[in-house]
Amino acid sequence: MTSTDEVRRSALPLNTADDLGPLIERVGDARFVLIGEASHGTHDFYLWRDRLTRRLIEEKGFGFVGVEGDWPDCERVHQAVTGDTDPFEALYTFRRWPTFMWANEEVVHFCRWLRRWNAGRPPERRCGFHGLDVYSLWDSLRAVRRYAAVHLPERMDAVMEALRCFESYGHDPRQYALATRLVPDTCEDEVVGLLSAVERAAPDDLGVRQNAEVVAGAERYYRAMVRGGPESWNVRDVHMADTLDRLSGEDGRKGVVWAHNTHVGDARATDMTAAGMTNLGQIARERHGDAAVLVGFGSHRGSVVAAHRWGEQHHVMAVPPARTPSLEALLHEAGLSRALFVVPREERPSWYDEPMGHRAIGVVYDPGREHVGNYVPTALGRRYDAFLWLAETKAVHPLHGEPWWDTEPETYPAAV
Secondary structure: OOHHHHHHHEEEEEOOOOHHHHHHHHHHOEEEEEOOOOOEEEEHHHHHHHHHHHHHHHHOOOOOOOOOOHHHHHHHHHHHHHOOHHHHHHHHHOOOHHHOOOOOOHHHHHHHHHHHHHHHOOOOOOOOEEEOOOOOOOHHHHHHHHHHHHHHHHHHHHHHHHHHHHHHOOHHHHHHHHHHHHHHOOOOHHHHHHHHHHHHHHOOOHHHHHHHHHHHHHHHHHHHHHHHHHHHHHHHHHHHHHHHHHOOOOOOOOEEEEHHHHHOHHHHHEOOOOHHOHHHHHHHHHHHHHHHHEEEOOOOOOEEEEEEEOOOOOEEEOOOOOOOOOHHHHHHHHHOOEEEEEEOHHHHHHHHHOOEEEEEEOOEEEEHHHHHHEEEEHHHHHHHHHHEEOOOOOOOOOOOOOOOOOOOOOOOOOOO
């Protein structure tokens, strides 16, 4: 039997949300479902992630969505979807580049549905929307200051010490990172003091505690970033995993994650481990075993929203046919336009475990250089528990262009 024959025999239909039934069955009683995307700018990935998430919320009782976004920005969305305001405005005001990841029509559509779903439920049973990422150093620090001024006046000294330390480097975290490379002085002690003060004084307030954790994580991230190597990536993904666990809490609230395949798929099934990297999917499996289900996406060709350089305006770009050999080329050769693959737990066809290049498109993208990059060596059956194949895809629909300020340094190693 050829590999393409094995692929066709493994494929399940994927035409409507009803076809996700075998994946819902695989989820079972899992605590977390991590849903990836092969790019941050593809309409079809958002659409099918939306469809799967709705079924998880409606049928399996999932209680929050955690996304690869900033906590303060997503907290405004959370207030909208669990309250009585249109989430459009909260999403439209996303300002940190690349805004198109969350400020797009597809996310608005999902969040409006989520608000309607929540409207008929008591507050304690409403499904939330939260940011898992680590970048919002200044916004989170200011949020802690505002909270402490009202609720923790006795802790203001620790908060202001951290604020003054970062202010001495200006309001650009890159300047702080560069300065710590040249001079051993850092704000680490001040941040530890802030975090300790918040944890002691407000242990049950998730919002302020998470903002303090973001400040601590961001300080570590920027220091690691300027040194190069995998550490900044690892700091970021460990932070996301810790945030996911905090959101779930001791009562085991179920959570859906929306992030790039590079974060969601188990790093041990790629070349990331050899480079000294871990990721959210690996950590979730290590901590929770089968209670974490990992779902990946892939496509053969189409269009995508991305930018040619970090911080520049985004554009709709053509995605060329996947290079040969690759996972995407194999699925294309099998003649599949759409398909769902649920990885067998026991014996399975050999193609699931054959290492193949698997395309990963970040927010920075050059279609003309695919022959030298954009493919992660992957054993599909070990990287994911399920995989959604969409042969031809189209670009996401941003709400607005990019602002020309407030950009962050490029994420290591592939802007994902």
